[in-house]
Amino acid sequence: MQIFVIDHPLVAHKVTALRDERTDSPTFRRLTEELVTLLAYEATREVRTETVHVTTPVARADGVKLASPKPLVVPILRAGLGMLEGMVRLLPTAEVGFLGMLRDEETLLASTYAERLPQDLSGRQCYLLDPMLATGGTLSDAIRFLVDRGADHITAICLLVAPEGCARLERELEGLHIPVTVVTAAMDEKLNEKGYIVPGLGDAGDRLYGVV
Numbered sequence: 001m002q003i004f005v006i007d008h009p010l011v012a013h014k015v016t017a018l019r020d021e022r023t024d025s026p027t028f029r030r031l032t033e034e035l036v037t038l039l040a041y042e043a044t045r046e047v048r049t050e051t052v053h054v055t056t057p058v059a060r061a062d063g064v065k066l067a068s069p070k071p072l073v074v075p076i077l078r079a080g081l082g083m084l085e086g087m088v089r090l091l092p093t094a095e096v097g098f099l100g101m102l103r104d105e106e107t108l109l110a111s112t113y114a115e116r117l118p119q120d121l122s123g124r125q126c127y128l129l130d131p132m133l134a135t136g137g138t139l140s141d142a143i144r145f146l147v148d149r150g151a152d153h154i155t156a157i158c159l160l161v162a163p164e165g166c167a168r169l170e171r172e173l174e175g176l177h178i179p180v181t182v183v184t185a186a187m188d189e190k191l192n193e194k195g196y197i198v199p200g201l202g203d204a205g206d207r208l209y210g211v212v
């Protein structure tokens with residue numbers, strides 16, 4: 001597993017505004033989209049392409065287009081939904097699947113409550129969207145879910161990650177013979193006793209959509 005922490009002043013600027021408890025939901029949603037677009041630029045560095053030729057007004061030129069099957073973008077509900085628009089802005093031809101995962105606040109264990117994904121993901125590059133890699137339980141389950149359906153290349157885009165979650169993901173994915181990459185805006189300090197990332201930004205779902 002590879003983890004890329006994107007070091008860029010615009011990324012740091014937007015993360016700081018997201019962390020600020022005074023940032024309201026509409027602003028939080030807009031910043032999340034903008035930040036994901038920046039992260040997506042790095043996250044798609046390995047996206048598969050095929051060679052094409054075009055004719056410019058001047059001459060023939062060699063180029064590339066996205067290969068088939070198209071990449072699959074998978075937001076993990078609910079908070080991952082807030083990242084979708086920022087991702088498809090950069091990859092408008094990608095297909096989108098949905099995975100609903102819930103974390104038990106007591107046990108911190110994740111369970112799947114909804115899914116809308118192709119049965120066969122053979123040969124698919126998948127981009128998982130999950131804002132907070134906290135304990136790593138949700139992301140690890142989501143990755144296994146996609147791999148069991150045949151995905152052979154997985155990139156997770158997370159706004160923030162915690163060292164504990166990264167370590168757990170590393171352990172749980174040991175022996176998985178497909179490349180997994182995590183792209184994030186920041187590696188934070190730690191998790192608190194409630195499983196929140198510190199300093200973090202609070203509950204990403206609540207900050208995006210309110211407490212429901």
Ligand code: URA
Nearest residue numbers: 134196197202203204
């Ligand atoms: N999920 C969140 O939304 N925030 C955290 O800090 C951890 C998990």
